[in-house]
Amino acid sequence: MQDKYLDAVIVGRRHLTDRISEFLIGAANGVALPLAEAGSHVEMRFGGAQGRFLRHYSVVGPLSPDQPSEPFWRIAVQREDRARGSAFIHDNLIVGSQVRVSRPLNAFRLSRHRPHHLLVAGGIGITPIFAMARSLLTRHENFSAFYAGMDRAAMAYADELEALCGNRLTLHESRTAGLPDLDRLLAAQPQGTQAYVCGPPAMIDALVAAAARRGWDPARIRFEVFNAAHKPEDTAFDVKLKDGATIPVGAGTTILDALEAAGLETFADCRRGECGLCTTDVIGCDGVLDHRDHFFSDADHEAGRQVTICCSRITGRVLELDI
Ligand code: FES
Incomplete structure (x- = not known):
């Protein structure tokens, strides 16, 4: 079976704005990477041999219309003060850094044959x-x-x-x-x-x-x-598991990242509240669920029986999940 991730290397980096840098990702073996159609994103694993962080980045592609393709993937990363993944990229990824990157995925396609x-x-x-x-x-x-x-x-x-x-x-x-x-x-x-x-x-x-x-x-x-998971007013809380274990979720991280960092098996795909794959049953919450997904309906949010742990959080101290 084809491996989901390719071994890749940062082949270029430049400053775009005070908070945004551009990174060019090339294949580690030097071959041209597959074409990424408009709207595609790639999943990038980085941060040590185990790939401590996993983030999605849209592929910008060539900057000129005269250039149909380029042999690397161009992404731009905004540094978010309270998001550890983007800070890690800005502080650590330089030309030559190794990363693992998925093939392009596209959930944001252009339609054909629209008048405008x-x-x-x-x-x-x-x-x-x-x-x-x-x-x-x-x-x-x-x-x-x-x-x-x-x-x-x-x-x-x-x-x-x-x-x-x-x-x-x-x-x-x-x-x-x-x-x-x-x-x-x-x-x-x-x-x-x-x-x-x-x-x-x-x-x-x-x-x-x-x-x-x-x-x-x-x-x-x-x-x-973008940025569904983090707001400046976010506060830390604990997630309580069925076996009684407690996992702290910092203000600048997500429930999903905290569970993964604790070595728990999780399911996730989009990591931004769109696909619903990370949906988890709620057992209890001592505060208010703060739903930030675009997967559930308003009625589902109101019912509060499930949360998307990649982006939603609580205002309160303890969230009890069916994990
Ligand atoms: S991983 Fe897609 S909604 Fe959470």
Whole structure:
């Protein structure tokens, strides 16, 4: 059977913004890596021989439309103050560092034959959106792109995206322009537009809500979530297992990471609240469940019988799980 992970090595690294760096990942044996279609991500294991961390990163691909492919995978990683994985990457991965990387997976595909495509990116969510813009250009399809960030200096690939998209692109700097008016953005789209959004959960929720207000079919919004697992106000708590053991979950880590670090067998795929594979039954909680997934319905969240342990947490001290 084909191994899910390839031995890979960092073949390039550069600074994009104060918090974002770009990494080029090449195969350890020097052969060209498989093509990653627009919207794909790879799973990367890093941090020692056992691969202490596992994270997903979208493949940006070539920065120019004239270059159909490149022999490595280009990813961009934003340093999150309270997320150990991104801090480890920024502090430790240099050219020559060894990592294990999955083949590309794609749960965020471009549709074919739509009259128009709207690409919406917030912050580091630009990574799959950049690849989609390049792909739509190559396919000569109609599209427009909207990229929001705090200010231009904090927006990775802003220059390259501008060169790629020309007047199809709107750059939105929230520091001076405030929150983007997503109702207005959707109102300006041609009939039958298919939208794709990648960014912070609040931005995705706002776009989905704006589309619902305008009567859009929910299938016309595709999204990919970043940073669902961490918020500045997160606090530490304990997870209590059925055998009575207690696993501490720090403010900057997830339940899933804490269980894995303790050597427990877990199931997970997307690690950002989309696939539902990490769903675990809740036995009890002395506080409030803080659901951060996009897998369960509001009614499921309200019932509170299960949690996605890759991103959800609690405000309280102890969460008792059926593990
Ligand atoms: S691993 Fe996919 S929802 Fe948790």
